[in-house]
Amino acid sequence: MRILLVALLLTGSFLPVYAQEATMNKSERYDSVTVPYSAFNVNAKNATVFKLDHEHVTNWEIEMQNKLHYAGQGGNTVVRLYEDLKTPKFIEIGMGGPPDYRFWVAVNTPEDGYFIIHDEKKIGWTSDKLITATHSSNGGLTVSVGSKEAVANLDVAGFTMREFTVSGMNSTSDLPPVDSGEFTFNILSGDPSGNPIFYMPFMVLAVTLVLIVVLLKTKNRTSEEKMSQNKSS
16 A cells, blocks of 8 residues: 555656646647738638648647627628638638528538538527637547537548638628628647647556556465465464
8 A cells, every 4th residue: 555655646746747847739839810800891702811820730729709790781701711722622611690690611622512511590600609610630620609519520631721711792792791890710730649748648547557566466465475374373
């Protein structure tokens, strides 16, 4: 029992120090963009382009919050995520204005063209909820509004985020759909294995297994000694 206590104390004192020294993940990349409302007063063919400062490879998470004020009915907020603007591959996240507040997610690929994955016609989003999009090598694409998943684990054959576009008008003859407010776009990416903390659960498991083996051996040795003492007496 004394061995177990000492080992646990050593492990407990080591892990917080290790965690404190390993909080920085050199593979992490972060970009934050505040998109002005005027950027949405264009149609898709003339979409406003935002090139990110960093390249976000495979494992990333995007948070978007729509605080735009719509001038009237029929306005949209359309965000397209791109690996490269020169290729037809993109992920589209759309938010319709009042009164319906439609929410949809679509994907465009060279092989299959444009197709809608999710389309919620009524109250699909609200301005007080974060819209998140995550992508990983194992889990694919997941899109959520608040805590509600709209798309889960969609395979998009890998996706490296480099730029995005925004638009809001269906055609050039439409009136500008947005007259104030802003739209925030934040993205964080990184390789989890690049952070030593990623390996901490495995370290704890290894220490636990070693302790179990030591305890079993100690228990067996104690039992053998008692049996030997009983026989001799």
